[in-house]
Amino acid sequence: MNPFELSTETIEDLVRQNGTPIYVVSREKIRENFKRLDDGLPAVKFFYAMKANPCHEILQTLMAAGAGFDVASKGEILAAVAAGADPKEDLIFADTVKDPRQIAYAHSIGLDDFTFDNHSEITQIARHAPGAKVHLRIVVSNKGSVAHLSHKFGADVEDAIPLLLAARDQGLVPRGISFHVGSQCLDAQRYVEALDTTHGIFEKALAAGIELKTIDIGGGFPVHYIDEDIDIEDMCRTIREHYRKLFGEDSGRTCHLMAEPGRAIVGDAMILVTKVISESVRQGQNWLYFDDGTYGSFMEVLLYQMKFPWRTNTRGPMTPYVLAGPTCDSIDVFSRDSGGEICTVDLPEMHLDDLLIAGSMGAYTFSESTRFNGFEPPKFVFFD
């Protein structure tokens, strides 16, 4: 069950027991989201991108469901191992910008799958994790996705073969190609195009004497926030069928598929409940101040103009409000329009101690929250 459907009475009970702000999480929904991807792409080994939400209980739930983890740092490796992950079997170091000391640490505990997209990473991996398996991340189109990742990551396609050869020459094992179509990708054609590009690189690599064996299709699978038209099964079918056409049995290849979904696993499995701690009228506008804000769970409002579904535990007349967090910075306002400007939103009349219930708050909320001004992140409450 999506916790956004919990009754107001149940949420008020949870607040009485736990205070605010709280995250209310459904483990069952996490398992359901994982299973939907796992069923839709049965040939894929899934490495949950724990940057989306590294809460220990969530990692444990996914471990038990059969997931591995995409890790980006020593901190994430330690969290994955604490949840029961085997570094060799269950982890891929998928950030292409790695601190060499963290490469060495990963290698020392047996992690041996690394993603790279430039020559200096090859040098660092070869130095600190000699003989490791490496996956070349390439640039692919992120058109239409909410968070574009190809601005910063991925080698140009024409550099792919020289990079793979350089990796091999430095004693690494070039295993395959990795890409990311951008987070909250709403168009399965992005995966189709990326698979086409990958296929071209596989052919050229073979001609250059390198037999690639893995394709990491990254993350990007979307979550329902407000009015997106999402059909994960259909997206998986499109990917599956295109993969089969290019790399299936008839192609004479043996290929292993991997994926690193984050948002689609946890996004709609968690809600935030935050309380009005102050209110004012500024230049004729009603302001509500909450015990969580932009420096806490709503960072993505600033970064990507994300809009979350929300409701309140109040019943008064609809009233326009500016919604703000508790910190000393005036950027800490999380009612913003699609251009990122501060705006009002209409909510049933609210006052001190009333609750705002924000849905689809599982991904890139807790993990992006800061400790600015000494505010702690919300407490996790599991309701099943």
Ligand SMILES: Cc1ncc(COP(=O)(O)O)c(C=O)c1O
């Ligand atoms: C390397 C990598 N893999 C996977 C993900 C997860 O993406 P998503 O949450 O869109 O599934 C990200 C997100 O930033 C990423 O950088």
